[in-house]
Amino acid sequence: MKTKADRLLVVLVIxxxxxxxxxxxxxxxxxxKVSLFYNGNVVKDLPLSKDQVSSINLGxxxxxxxxxxxxxxxxxxxxxxxxxxxxxxxxRVNESIICVPNKFVMEVNSSKRxxxxxxxxxxxxxxx
Numbered sequence: 001m002k003t004k005a006d007r008l009l010v011v012l013v014i015x016x017x018x019x020x021x022x023x024x025x026x027x028x029x030x031x032x033k034v035s036l037f038y039n040g041n042v043v044k045d046l047p048l049s050k051d052q053v054s055s056i057n058l059g060x061x062x063x064x065x066x067x068x069x070x071x072x073x074x075x076x077x078x079x080x081x082x083x084x085x086x087x088x089x090x091x092r093v094n095e096s097i098i099c100v101p102n103k104f105v106m107e108v109n110s111s112k113r114x115x116x117x118x119x120x121x122x123x124x125x126x127x128x
Contacts, residue, residue: 029093029110034072036065037105048072048091048108058102065106072106074099 036044038058046054046067053075054065063084064076071089074097084099096107 029112031070031091031093031108032110032112033108034065034067034090035107035109037107039103045109046072056104058104061102063099063102063104072108073097074106077102077104 031048033048034046035042036046036056038056043056044054046052046065048067048070051068052066054067056063056065061078062076063074063078066073066075071091073089074084074087077085077099079099079101081101084097084102084104087097090097090106090108093108093110096105098105
């Protein structure tokens with residue numbers, strides 16, 4: 001037996017779901033590039049629209065990046081645990097992969113502004 005309150009609850013849940021989907025679509029910012037940081041500084045920006053494999057020299061180590069189908073990943077790294085390599089693919093704005101031993105960050109960015117996004121600055125040098 002359904003009451004008036006049950007029907008109202010179902011309508012409210014459906015309305016909230018549709019509102020969240022609409023809000024997500026309106027605030028979605030398409031990813032355009034991958035920014036590569038070493039020791040807190042931008043080393044290179046690579047477009048996500050072009051499939052490529054690129055190597056980045058990080059002092060004593062080298063990190064190999066693969067971009068394919070609008071996604072990016074770390075293909076090869078010479079750190080001990082390989083956590084960054086096993087992080088997998090990233091493709092959405094503000095997603096990142098961090099390799100702490102190499103002081104390396106790979107982050108997906110866009111030239112368009114995303115007001116709903118938040119940024120976290122990672123400092124590698126404790127004396128800053």
